[in-house]
Amino acid sequence: MNILSKILNLIKSYQYHIFLAACIGLISVISYNLGQINSLKKTPISVKDSVNLKANIFDATNSQPPALEGRGSLNNVERQKLDTRVVVSKNSDKYHYSWCSGAKRIKLENQIWFTSAQEAESKGYTLAGNCTK
Secondary structure, eight states, rough: HHHHHHHHHHHHHTTHHHHEEEEEEHHHHHHHHHHHHHHHHHHOOOOOOOOOOSSSSSGOOOSOOOOOOOTTTTTTOOOOOOOOOOEEETTTEEEEEEHHHHHHHHHGGGGESSSSSSHHHHHHHHHHHTTTO
16 A cells, blocks of 8 residues: 555646656547548659650660570670760760760760761870770
């Protein structure tokens, strides 16, 4: 009985704080559940792919399928890029093919385009190390 009376006295002395904590907890639980119910009624957000009307000539590939060898095995013929133009930066002595990642990082105002790799090499540019034909 002695322990029980001590607990009751402790609760009575802090009853305002206990009541306040219980109210805050109850309001939090109710708010969370109302938010969950409300989210079920809303229509989900859908992101539609935008149609890109421009032709992307930089990633154009040969559309012919590789020839078959023997019985159903595919030849290791890579698709060849159709666009053979190269781009150089005004700040560099390296040229990149238009499909290389380095070419895509060159700012538009710093780009110089050549119709072929031979033309760029004749002007003194060399192929970038991260770009292969």
